[in-house]
Amino acid sequence: MSENTFCAARRRILANRITVRGFNGGTATNKGENQSAMIREILEYPDPRLRTIAKPVDEVTDDIRTLIDDMFETMYDANGIGLAATQIDVHKQVIVMDLSEDKSEPRVFINPKVEVLDGDLEAMQEGCLSVPGFYEDVKRIEHCRITAKDRNGEEFVLEAEGLLAVCIQHEMDHLNGKLFVDYLSQLKRSRIRKKLEKLHKQSA
Amino acid sequence: MALPLRAVAARVLLAVENGQSLNQCLPPALNQLPPEQRPQLQALCYGTCRWFHRLDGELGSRLKKPLRKPDRVIHHLMLVALFQLRFSEQASYAVLNETVEACKALDKPHLTGLVNGVLRKAEREGAPEPADDSAQFSHPVWMVEKLRHNWPEDWQAILEANNQQAPMTLRVNAKRFSRDEYLALLNQAGIEAHATRFAPHGIQLEQPVPVDRLPWFADGAVSVQDEAAQLCTTLLDLQPGQRVLDACAAPGGKTCAILESEPALAEVVAIDESAERLPRIEENLERLDLHATLRQADAADTGHWWDGKAFDRILLDVPCSATGVIRRHPDIKLLRRESDIAPLAGIQLGLLEAMWDILAPGGRLVYATCSVFGQENHRIIQRFVKQNEQVKLVTLDTDWGIDTGAGRQLLPDPDSHDGFFYAVLEKPEP
16 A cells, blocks of 8 residues: 555654554553553443442552553553553542543542532533443533542542533442433433443344 | 444544544444444545645634643544535535534533534635635645655645545456456446556556456456556566565565466465564565565564565565645644654655565666655656765656656646656676
8 A cells, every 4th residue: 555655764864744654653651651451341331230320449459550551451451541440340448530632531439429509400422332322411500510530649629520420420420320322311321221232242 | 332433433533633544443433333423424524634734724713712621622523514615516404413412422511612612603604715725735834845845846746636536456366367357347347437647567557446346356357556556567577487585575465466467487485574464564575465475573673573585576665754645644744743754754664675686687777766756756867866876876767756866756647656766776696
C-alpha cells in the first residue's frame, strides 16, 4: 500500500506534527503511568455481574493503585470518559474519569459520596462503555458536591456541574449496580437488551 | 461513560487538527462501537476531512468571531454537522438536534444557542458560493498554489480527483491464481470487477467490499494494493538469484509483491524504522506464505544495519508528502504543511545517496513516491544524477504516466490508480 511512505527519519526531523501513518500512538495513562497496566475486559449489558453492589475500599494500597492504572488503560483504550470498577468485574468503590480531549485530566474517586446542591434535573445524552453504541437522554441533578479519596488515600471535596456532575452520577450508579438504561422506558430498554444479546451471540 | 457518536467525531477532528493522523486517532474510537455503527463514524471523520477547507470557509463566514481555544472542539462539531447538511442524505432536523445534544455532552452548554443559530441559518440559506479556489476545491491554499505551479494543465483535475473516493484494487498472488482465474472467482461470488490497465496482476473492484468477502483472501490469494504501487515489480526487472532490498517497507505491500512476482530470488531484505509497523509486514508475509528478512532500522543508517553484501535490486519508496494519495487519506490536507516539503526532500536525497552506495555494480534502484510534487520526485533525481556521474538514468518507455525527463509521474485518476512517481537508476559494471 502506498501509505508506507513515512520512515522514522521524518518522524525524528518533523517531530510530532507529522506522524507515522498507521503507527498507533498507544494509550499512555498519564499521571501515575504504569508500563505494566493491563487492558481488562469490560462487562456488557445485560451481564448480571453489572448488578453487583460494590464494597467501600478500606485502605488505598498498591493493589488499588494497580487497579486504578488498569482502569485508566481500559477506559482510554475504549475511548471512554469514565469507568467504574464494577464494569471490569471488580466490586470495589473505585471510579476513574478523564473528561479532557487529550487524556490530560485523569481523575480518581475512591469511596465517593454525592450531596445534592441544586435540585433541578437536566437532561443530557449519555452513552456507556457497558452499553456500547446506544445514546439516550437521562435526567440528572445538575449541581452536586462530591467527597472522595484520591489515589493516595487523601480525602478531597469537589463541586461539580455539567458533564462532571453527570459523569460522576453515571459512574456511582455502576457502583450501586445500576445502569443508565434503567432510566429509560421498558420498551427502549428491552430493545437495547435484545440488540446487544444478538451481538454477543454473533461474536461468541 | 461514553460520549455520543458525533461528539466523538468532533474530538477525532480536533486531534487531527492538532497533528494526529486518522490512522492514529480513529481506531480507538471505532473499537468502542458495535460493528454496524463503525462505518457511520468513519464516514463522518473522513468526509469532514475531505471537505474541511470548503466547510471551514463557510463556517468562518457564519461566525462573527472564532470560538475561544478551549471551545475549539465545538468548531469541529459544527463542521461535522455542516458536512452532513451539505454532503449527506441525513434529515437536517436530526442533524441539528443531535449536534445540540452533542454540544451539551461535550460540556459546552453555553454554546448550544450559538450552535443552533449557526446551523439553522446554514440550513435555511443553503451552501454559499466558495470564496476562492481553496474553498472550491477544498484544499489548503498552499497546496492549491503548489499544484497550480507544478501542473499548469492538470492542477484542477488533480484537486478534483483528490476529493473522490478511491477505488479498491487487488493484486492477485501469481503463485496461486492467474488474473483471469481470480476474476472468474469474483464473478461467481457476485463481486463486479475488471482487470487493471497497466499492472499485470491488478484487479479493480467496482465497489469496495470487506476483505473477508474476497474468495481465499485469508489464504493469500490476493492483497489490497493500488495499481500504481503494483507497478514497482515490473520496473525492478527481477531475476532469479538476486538479492533485493525494500528500504522503507512497512506495511509490506510491495515487499510481498516482489516475492510473488519472482519466487526464485536469493533473499529479500525488508527494513522499516518503525517498530510498531514491522508486525504489519510480518502479518502480510504470513498470510501470503512468503519469507523475507525483516530489520528494524533507518535505511539511511547503513553503518548500523547493513551486512556489507551489496544488493542487486533496491526499491526505495521514500517518506513523502503523500499528496498522491489524498483521496485515501484526506487528513493529509490538514496534517501537511508547506514547510514540510523541503525537509522531506532532504531526507529523500539522503536516502537515495545511502542506498546507491549499497547497490551492486550492474544493479538497479527504483525510486518511488506517492507524491505529486516535482520537488520530491524528478527534481530529487535530477539533483542526484547531477552530482553522480556514474548514475545511469533509465528511460521508461511505458504506456502509463507522464515523462518528466527524470522519471515518470502518475497523477491520481478518479477511475483507477493513485498519484505516484517512479524513476529507475542503474549502476554500471566497473
